[in-house]
Amino acid sequence: MDNFIDILKKDTSLLAHVIVILVITLLVYVVFNKLVSKGIKKHMISEDFDATNSRFLQQMVSVLILLIGLSFIIFMIPNLKHIATTILAGAGVIVAVIGFASQQVLSNIISGIMIVITKPYRLKDRISVRAIEGVVEDITLRHTVIKNYENKRIIIPNSVMSSEVIVNANFAEDICCEWVEMNVSYTADIKKAKAIMKDEIIKHPLFIDHRISLNKKNTDDIAPIRVISVGEFAITLRAWTWAANPGDAFLMGCDLLESIKEQFDKEGIEIPYPYSNVVWKNNRE
Template sequence: MKELLSTYIDEIWHLPILIGVIILITIVIAGVTSRILNAIIKRNREAEDNDDVTSLVFFKRSIIVLIYLAGISFAIYMIPQLRVIAASLLAGAGLLAVAVGFASQAALSNVISGLFIVLFKPYKISDRIQVRTDLTGVVEDINLRHTVIRNFENKRIIIPNSVISNEVVINSNYEDNKICKWIDMGISYDSDIDLAKKIMKEEVLKHPHFVDVRTEEQIEAGDDIVPVRVVMMGESSVNLRAWSWASNPQDAFVMGCDLLESIKKRFDAEGIEIPFPYRTLVYKNDPPKSIESGENARS
């Protein structure tokens, strides 16, 4: 018995050292790989190559997970006792595998959806996107499980990849960053439409974020640099719209806010009225006495 115990101790004394070495090597490999990939990602960020940044960030996370899985698997393989236990568990784990498969279905779906997002690039890191009608922001991260969006209140919106891949995504940076910002203004029916259109065009042209997107053919054909048109005859206003272009969504938002203010001030100075909605009430019978008394009091 004593000899058997001595033999067993001789066989297992080195196992903690072996496990420690495997863990150390795994951590070192993962750390070195992470540093190398972080340096490459940083270089691509500085070059504003968001396509490569998106792919590299996803690849980095995937490769780190694989390194740790490989380290754990190797540690189990190098320990005979654990090998026997693992083989026994695998032999009778059919039912358990089915249960785990159902439980991990959502997680696997997120990973596959994340892979498709990185491969086909409907959006990438730093893109401004809108999901549904209530989620808008800039993509900060795409990992194995979810996409992180930073909205304009600096809050992080975390959306599972399987969810966002099944939604319609509006990408303001896809292929072309330029944005057409509509500037809508309503003027009274008594106001001078031509003067109002002239003011709107001048204010758009003066804004530093405005860009001319006309082609050479359009310029030669004499197309307006800033089209301003009547788009609707409202109940109490004539609605005008100016088409103003900016180089990116951020500039377009700032330009839109600035133009609403500057056009309003110009309209006030030039006597262009922006009307309030009003109603004319016609009574079939005599109005109630309470209304008559109120009107008499006001008069």
């Protein structure tokens, strides 16, 4: 290291070249990342644009830019060039040692490449993995960043993501089914309760008709509602509703629970709750 510093002090032109290459490398790195990030954000709204590939390619090219700059600096300095040549001569042993020491890192990189190629999830997809739910914010060479619904970032290694069961709400298509369940009492008019639920569902602005043309001709129900259980204190009704995406489905489900409850109250449909009768006996001797 001391010899390397002495060489730079004696050869000012070499020092100038090293500084120029370093500045150019960093400048190209920064400008490239800013331009690509700006372009990705600009085209993110387009459905045909694949932001996942673009972001991953950006990271790989960024690393390549730094490696090229470093290589120029190494081969410009005689001492470093000699060291680099010696390292390359024993590259087989070094690669084996490095590979053994960094198995997890290499596993994450390879898993990241496979994720980008096979696309089990993409940027902006809503996924669930290991009881973690959120939106994929970034896929780097080493890890996947998920932003949960509390606006927190969860960093998960790519090797973990590639070996886990992932629930992807946006895979293939965004359209989403939302179950809306309500409990009614045994004395309630079930047909009337179903009619109220269907009316509230159909008039909701986020509800979409998911039936295909053939099903419409066969007069299939636009919003089917079924009795799914007869419990200890209530009868459970379930409605199948559809929205354009998981976000709309969640909002629609929340709105419908509120509006259906209000209509049940107006129409005298009881929503029961469990209660217990306590019998107290006073035994006299």
